[in-house]
Structure formats: C-alpha cells, structure tokens
Amino acid sequence: xxxxxxxxxxxxxxxxxxxxxxxxxxxxxxxxxxxxxxxxxxxxxxxxxxxxxxxxxxxxxxxxxxxxxxxxxxxxxxxxxxxxxxxxxxxxxxxxxxxxxxxxxxxxxxxxxxxxxxxxxxxxxxxxxxxxxxxxxxxxxxxxxxxxxxxxxxxxxxxxxxxxxxxxxxxxxxxxxxxxxxxxxxxxxxxxxxxxxxxxxxxxxxxxxxxxxxxxxxxxxxxxxxxxxxxxxxxxxxxxxxxxxxxxxxxxxxxxxxxxxxxxxxxxxxxxxxxxxxxxxxxxxxxxxxxxxxxxxxxxxxx
Amino acid sequence: xxxxxxxxxxxxxxxxxxxxxxxxxxxxxxxxxxxxxxxxxxxxxxxxxxxxxxxxxxxxxxxxxxxxxxxxxxxxxxxxxxxxxxxxxxxxxxxxxxxxxxxxxxxxxxxxxxxxxxxxxxxxxxxxxxxxxxxxxxxxxxxxxxxxxxxxxxxxxxxxxxxxxxxxxxxxxxxxxxxxxxxxxxxxxxxxxxxxxxxxxxxxxxxxxxxxxxxxxxxxxxxxxxxxxxxxxxxxxxxxxxxxx
Amino acid sequence: xxxxxxxxxxxxxxxxxxxxxxxxxxxxxxxxxxxxxxxxxxxxxxxxxxxxxxxxxxxxxxxxxxxxxxxxxxxxxxxxxxxxxxxxxxxxxxxxxxxxxxxxxxxxxxxxxxxxxxxxxxxxxxxxxxxxxxxxxxxxxxxxxxxxxxxxxxxxxxxxxxxxxxxxxxxxxxxxxxxxxxxxxxxxxxxxxxxxxxxxxxxxxxxxxxxxxxxxxxxxxxxxxxxxxxxxxxxxxxxx
Numbered sequence: 001x002x003x004x005x006x007x008x009x010x011x012x013x014x015x016x017x018x019x020x021x022x023x024x025x026x027x028x029x030x031x032x033x034x035x036x037x038x039x040x041x042x043x044x045x046x047x048x049x050x051x052x053x054x055x056x057x058x059x060x061x062x063x064x065x066x067x068x069x070x071x072x073x074x075x076x077x078x079x080x081x082x083x084x085x086x087x088x089x090x091x092x093x094x095x096x097x098x099x100x101x102x103x104x105x106x107x108x109x110x111x112x113x114x115x116x117x118x119x120x121x122x123x124x125x126x127x128x129x130x131x132x133x134x135x136x137x138x139x140x141x142x143x144x145x146x147x148x149x150x151x152x153x154x155x156x157x158x159x160x161x162x163x164x165x166x167x168x169x170x171x172x173x174x175x176x177x178x179x180x181x182x183x184x185x186x187x188x189x190x191x192x193x194x195x196x197x198x199x200x201x202x203x204x205x206x207x208x209x210x211x212x213x214x215x216x217x218x219x220x221x222x223x224x225x226x227x228x229x230x231x232x233x234x235x236x237x238x239x240x241x242x243x244x245x246x247x248x249x250x251x252x253x254x255x256x257x258x259x260x261x262x263x264x265x266x267x268x269x270x271x272x273x274x275x276x277x278x279x280x281x282x283x284x285x286x287x288x289x290x291x292x293x294x295x296x297x298x299x300x301x302x303x
Numbered sequence: 304x305x306x307x308x309x310x311x312x313x314x315x316x317x318x319x320x321x322x323x324x325x326x327x328x329x330x331x332x333x334x335x336x337x338x339x340x341x342x343x344x345x346x347x348x349x350x351x352x353x354x355x356x357x358x359x360x361x362x363x364x365x366x367x368x369x370x371x372x373x374x375x376x377x378x379x380x381x382x383x384x385x386x387x388x389x390x391x392x393x394x395x396x397x398x399x400x401x402x403x404x405x406x407x408x409x410x411x412x413x414x415x416x417x418x419x420x421x422x423x424x425x426x427x428x429x430x431x432x433x434x435x436x437x438x439x440x441x442x443x444x445x446x447x448x449x450x451x452x453x454x455x456x457x458x459x460x461x462x463x464x465x466x467x468x469x470x471x472x473x474x475x476x477x478x479x480x481x482x483x484x485x486x487x488x489x490x491x492x493x494x495x496x497x498x499x500x501x502x503x504x505x506x507x508x509x510x511x512x513x514x515x516x517x518x519x520x521x522x523x524x525x526x527x528x529x530x531x532x533x534x535x536x537x538x539x540x541x542x543x544x545x546x547x548x
Numbered sequence: 549x550x551x552x553x554x555x556x557x558x559x560x561x562x563x564x565x566x567x568x569x570x571x572x573x574x575x576x577x578x579x580x581x582x583x584x585x586x587x588x589x590x591x592x593x594x595x596x597x598x599x600x601x602x603x604x605x606x607x608x609x610x611x612x613x614x615x616x617x618x619x620x621x622x623x624x625x626x627x628x629x630x631x632x633x634x635x636x637x638x639x640x641x642x643x644x645x646x647x648x649x650x651x652x653x654x655x656x657x658x659x660x661x662x663x664x665x666x667x668x669x670x671x672x673x674x675x676x677x678x679x680x681x682x683x684x685x686x687x688x689x690x691x692x693x694x695x696x697x698x699x700x701x702x703x704x705x706x707x708x709x710x711x712x713x714x715x716x717x718x719x720x721x722x723x724x725x726x727x728x729x730x731x732x733x734x735x736x737x738x739x740x741x742x743x744x745x746x747x748x749x750x751x752x753x754x755x756x757x758x759x760x761x762x763x764x765x766x767x768x769x770x771x772x773x774x775x776x777x778x779x780x781x782x783x784x785x786x787x788x
Contacts, residue, residue, distance in 0.1 A: 046644075
C-alpha cells in the first residue's frame with residue numbers, strides 16, 4: 001500500500017519556528033503567492049486548454065463540448081460537468097481508480113465555486129428547449145503537486161472557460177444547424193463572473209495564517225480555509241472542513257485577504273488572455289474592444 | 304575535449320574500455336550488469352565513468368530514485384516501532400528499512416533508544432538485497448562506536464536529488480578542491496557555524512544557530528542542485544546570501 | 549528533424565518527459581520501483597502498471613487496450629527481475645491527439661508508437677533498470693500505395709493501412725499492430741523499413757557526438773536525446 005510520507009518532527013518543528021519569526025522556507029511573505037504562470041496552446045485553432053503553474057504545482061485543463069438532449073427537468077439549461085482527477089504523474093502515492101479524500105474535496109470545491117455559483121450561464125448553452133443543448137465538459141489533471149492545487153485548479157478552469165470557443169449554430173424553426181469550426185467562427189461562452197479560490201493555512205493554534213502553502217507547509221498545517229470569490233468581492237463558498245478552531249473575526253480578515261489575492265489572479269488571467277489574443281490575431285478577426293462580460297449570443301432573425 | 308562515452312540501455316561495454324585490474328577483479332557500480340562470462344551491459348542511459356586505480360566502473364545518471372546499497376550513509380525517518388525494531392523510511396513509497404533497537408552505541412536490552420515516529424536518524428545501510436528488507440544500523444557493528452550516527456535532533460531536513468547528495472559526499476582531493484564540484488557548504492561554513500549530515504538517499508540535515516541561517520543554507524543547496532550552479536556561481540550565490548542574512 | 553522532446557518537466561514523478569510527434573503530444577511519467585499492493589505483487593519480478601489518460605473525457609475500453617499493449621512491450625524492455633515484489637508505474641497523459649475524423653482502429657494504432665517512445669524516455673529519465681533500448685515508428689500505406697513514415701493527419705485520412713512497429717537495439721520486434729487492409733508481402737516490406745528506421749534512431753553518433761549524414765529523415769534522435777542528457781548530467785565533472 002503506497003503510504004503517504006509525513007514530514008519528520010524536525011521539519012514540522014522547524015517550519016513552525018520559522019513561521020513564528022515570520023519566515024518561510026522560500027523567503028516569501030506569509031501572504032505572498034509564488035509566481036503564477038498561465039499558458040495557452042500555441043496552435044491558434046485550439047481553444048479551451050490551459051497550463052497553469054504556481055511555483056512547482058502544475059495543472060492542465062481541457063474544455064470540450066458536444067450537443068446532447070437536455071435533462072427533462074431542466075429543459076432550458078445546457079449541461080456543464082467538471083471532471084478532476086489526481087494521477088500518478090504527481091508521484092507514486094496516487095492510486096488510480098480509487099478517489100481519495102483530496103480528490104473528493106477538490107471536486108466538491110470546484111463544483112460549488114464554479115458550477116453552483118452559475119459562473120457559466122447554462123441557459124446560454126440551450127439550443128432548442130427540451131430537445132438540444134450543449135454539454136460543456138471540463139477535464140482537469142493535476143500534473144505536479146507542491147501545494148495549492150485548489151487554487152491552481154480553479155484558476156486553470158476559469159481561464160480555460162474564457163479561452164474556449166463553442167461551435168456557432170443556427171435555428172430555423174425546428175431545425176438546428178451546428179456549424180463546424182471551419183465553416184463559421186466559434187463563439188465564446190457566456191460567463192457571469194470569474195470565481196477564484198484562495199487557500200489559507202493555519203499554524204500555532206490558529207494564530208498564524210499563511211496563503212499559498214507549499215506541499216511541506218500543507219503537510220504541517222493544523223487546518224485550512226478555502227474561500228472562493230470573484231473580484232467584485234462576492235463570496236461563492238467558504239470551506240473549512242474541521243481542523244483547528246479559529247476565531248470568528250479572523251475569518252473575516254481571511255476573506256478580506258482572499259479578496260486581494262482574487263483581484264490579483266483576475267488581473268493575471270485577463271492579461272494572459274489578452275496577450276494570447278494579440279499573438280494569435282491574424283488581423284481583422286479581433287474586435288476593437290475586447291469584452292468578456294455578459295456577451296449574449298445574438299440570435300439570427302428567423303426567415 | 305572528448306566527452307565520456309554514453310551508453311544506452313542494453314549496450315555492451317567494448318572490451319578496450321575496461322580497466323585492467325591487478326587482482327583480476329572488476330567492481331561494477333550502478334547502471335551496469337554482468338552477464339557471465341565476459342559481457343558487461345548498461346541498464347540505464349548514462350555516461351561511463353572508469354576508475355582505473357580501483358578497477359571500478361559505473362554509469363553516471365542524474366535522475367532517479369535512490370537504491371539502497373551496503374555501506375551508504377542515509378538519513379532515515381522512523382515510521383513506527385515494534386518489539387525489537389524500528390521501521391524507517393529511506394525513500395517515499397518504498398518498503399520500510401529495518402533498524403534494530405539495539406543497533407546503537409551504548410544501548411542494552413534495559414536501556415533502549417527513545418525514538419518515536421517522525422524522528423530522524425543518521426544510519427548506515429548494513430544489508431540490501433532484492434530478496435530481503437533493507438537493514439540499517441546506527442553504529443559501526445565492528446567497533447560498537449556511533450561514528451556520528453544516531454538521532455539527529457532539531458535542525459531541518461532538506462530534500463536534494465540523490466546524485467547531488469553523492470556529489471556532496473565526495474569530499475576533497477589532495478589539493479583541497481571539491482571532487483564533487485559543490486562548495487556551498489564549505490563557503491558558508493567559513494562565516495556561519497552549523498552542523499550538517501548528508502544522506503545518500505537525497506536528504507541533508509542542517510542545524511545552525513538561527514532559523515534564518517538554516518533557511519539560507521537550504522536555499523543555497525536547492526539552488527546548487529536544481530539550478531546547476533557551477534563552482535563560481537556557487538561562490539557568488541553564497542557571498543550574496545551571507546550579505547542578506 | 550525527429551520528435552520534439554523535453555526532459556524532466558515534472559518534479560513529483562521519478563522520471564518524466566514530454567514527447568511531441570506530428571500527430572500527438574504526450575506527457576509521460578514513470579515511478580519506481582515502489583511498493584506494490586498485495587494483490588498485484590509478483591514474487592520474482594516487478595509488476596508493471598500503465599495508465600493512459602485521454603485529452604478529454606475519462607479513460608475507457610480504448611485506453612485499456614492501449615495500456616495492455618504498452619505494458620506488454622515495456623515488460624520486454626524493463627529489467628523486471630532486478631526488483632521483485634515492487635511496482636513500476638508508467639502514466640501517459642495525452643495532451644494533444646489527432647482529431648476525431650480518423651476511424652477507430654486507425655486512431656488507436658496512430659498513438660501507439662508515440663506512447664511507446666514516450667514511456668521509454670520517461671523510464672530512462674527516471675533511471676529505472678532497462679534491459680534494452682526500444683524505438684517505435686508509425687508507417688502508413690497511402691491510397692497511392694506509397695509507404696509514408698511518420699505520416700501527417702492528412703495522409704492518415706483515407707490511407708489503405710497503418711502500422712505501428714517497435715524494435716529494440718538487438719533487432720528484436722517488440723510491437724506490431726496494424727489497421728486496414730494489407731497482405732503479408734506488404735507487411736514484410738513495411739517491417740523491413742521499420743527496422744531500418746528504428747536502428748537509425750539508435751545508431752551511434754560520430755566522434756563529435758553529432759548527427760551523421762545520410763541517415764533517415766529523423767536521424768538518430770533517440771541516441772542524440774539520451775546522449776545530450778547524459779552529458780549534461782556530468783557537465784560538472786568537466787568543470788572541476
């Protein structure tokens with residue numbers, strides 16, 4: 001049975017004494033994130049793939065879609081599913097086929113942050129009510145875990161959703177024509193808002209709070225809170241599954257600190273997408289003004 | 304300058320490359336396998352290193368997991384104890400190595416070492432074969448002396464690649480030049496007092512007076528290992544780090 | 549010239565590599581020898597586990613088949629008897645696949661040579677014990693009857709048959725999977741060409757460690773990659 005390696009007493013004691021002196025092993029500030037890099041595929045025809053790195057942590061996300069029949073009780077909505085798996089790419093400790101606690105937690109948090117908060121407007125995925133709709137599928141793979149996979153996965157997912165283009169379609173009465181990407185230019189998804197996750201770890205009976213913990217820091221922590229919110233300060237979810245009890249007022253300050261980080265991440269994603277658009281713009285395809293907010297699909301007049 | 308010969312797995316060493324041993328015995332290091340009577344083939348992709356004096360040859364390979372071999376000094380972490388032994392981890396996700404509770408200097412059946420899960424010891428591999436569990440000991444069984452082995456208290460343990468740990472343990476030659484090309488510890492040791500133990504399994508234990516200094520040493524080790532700094536680069540990095548502390 | 553390879557992109561796995569051919573990109577990781585589950589333990593040799601993850605969706609029967617073929621080839625390549633009662637784990641994440649316009653069997657065979665090459669490079673990167681070196685190649689017989697090595701996606705559409713073969717450095721055939729219609733004589737010609745290409749991939753370099761002239765289009769890419777990496781690993785020796 002591949003056993004998880006816990007850090008030694010020496011390491012956890014040292015980490016705690018360092019934190020008490022306001023020091024981290026990589027000399028970061030307690031609330032500082034590691035360098036975040038966001039990459040998109042170089043092929044201009046491929047949309048919806050991101051490769052996110054936070055320090056040594058690395059996550060890839062792939063968005064795909066197909067046309068299906070909507071659920072009978074949600075006739076006016078399309079379907080959006082998130083599939084997130086840890087794999088032995090991260091190291092030998094992951095057992096394939098048996099989802100462990102981290103994977104279940106990750107799926108739940110991403111679900112609450114992105115799906116349940118309606119970040120992706122599922123109504124916009126409907127083609128003909130009750131008959132045809134889009135099923136958008138997000139596949140996340142964690143390639144390297146050096147702590148912060150919740151933050152990295154959420155970032156990768158939101159960036160990929162903004163990068164993705166779904167096929168364009170036309171409705172004539174009862175007939176639907178879904179155009180291939182080569183026939184008509186594909187269309188952006190409608191995102192209501194962009195949620196991001198910020199994980200705060202607790203040490204020393206909950207008195208020391210640290211953001212963006214590395215793997216070693218995660219293994220030595222006493223508890224953690226995962227806050228998902230968007231840059232407008234709207235909180236999508238707060239998760240604190242057990243761990244050391246924490247003062248209620250400090251929870252408020254955690255949410256405030258998270259807001260700062262979310263603003264940072266939002267700006268980062270925005271910039272990366274802009275840069276990617278510019279590099280792939282072949283002249284004339286890009287509108288003068290780029291806006292990712294509430295772009296409703298224009299319905300062609302029938303007839 | 305002719306680079307050392309690189310062999311791919313399954314390739315045989317040409318006989319003209321083999322050293323001529325005085326006693327007629329060749330020592331094979333990692334990465335090579337002997338097929339009797341006279342074929343020696345590579346089991347990994349690496350560059351062939353020959354030591355004519357010791358009549359030894361091996362393949363040098365940068366990556367990979369540490370494979371225990373008898374005589375190696377390692378830093379082991381206690382996982383749990385049973386009646387007569389401690390089960391220790393040398394590398395993640397492998398079977399435990401067995402450390403006898405009496406394999407320490409100056410212990411007897413009445414005064415056993417007080418080691419708990421999570422403690423760290425400096426030990427030597429006493430037995431390693433593919434058919435049995437690896438065994439380690441914290442003293443020289445011939446003399447009964449600890450010789451620096453035993454529990455490592457306090458300090459911090461840093462992870463490095465096993466190949467880098469080997470370079471750290473290579474020592475210096477007659478002129479005092481580091482054989483492994485790693486000088487960070489010596490350079491820092493000139494200005495900062497600290498204790499260090501290097502485990503061939505890719506772990507370095509450091510204990511200095513202050514947290515800040517230990518963090519600095521860890522940072523330098525990681526830079527030399529992952530950043531691939533050469534000797535000059537290491538000296539510069541050490542100077543800069545000492546200024547900042 | 550040859551596939552695009554980058555070494556050791558991951559930190560958690562013992563060995564890793566990204567491998568990109570004309571048709572697909574694969575991120576491969578190898579772990580081992582590590583502790584094995586009681587139920588998978590083999591008394592005299594290491595157990596081999598291969599996991600393949602597609603670009604999108606969950607892995608299904610198609611990935612299971614690919615895994616069984618790759619595992620069988622790796623069992624001939626690894627030194628399983630050096631580490632009994634352990635596990636050698638290879639994970640292959642496909643990051644770019646040929647588009648789904650290709651028919652089932654053709655798409656499966658098209659991936660195999662890249663999967664084998666990526667697995668071997670990941671195992672070599674991780675220093676796992678290997679008995680021999682293996683190179684795999686993809687050959688297509690297009691509608692005109694010509695044989696194309698490492699075909700592009702356009703050449704695959706409407707091809708008469710597709711063959712994935714792998715040879716080791718002793719000239720043994722380790723993999724032969726085909727899709728489409730062909731006769732035995734045609735297969736023999738293809739096998740000969742594949743053997744040539746695989747041997748060229750592992751061919752010795754000349755004194756300066758440079759690619760020799762007059763070899764096939766991709767040259768000794770396997771040897772060049774592994775040699776460059778091994779020499780980089782001992783660069784510190786030259787400096788001291």
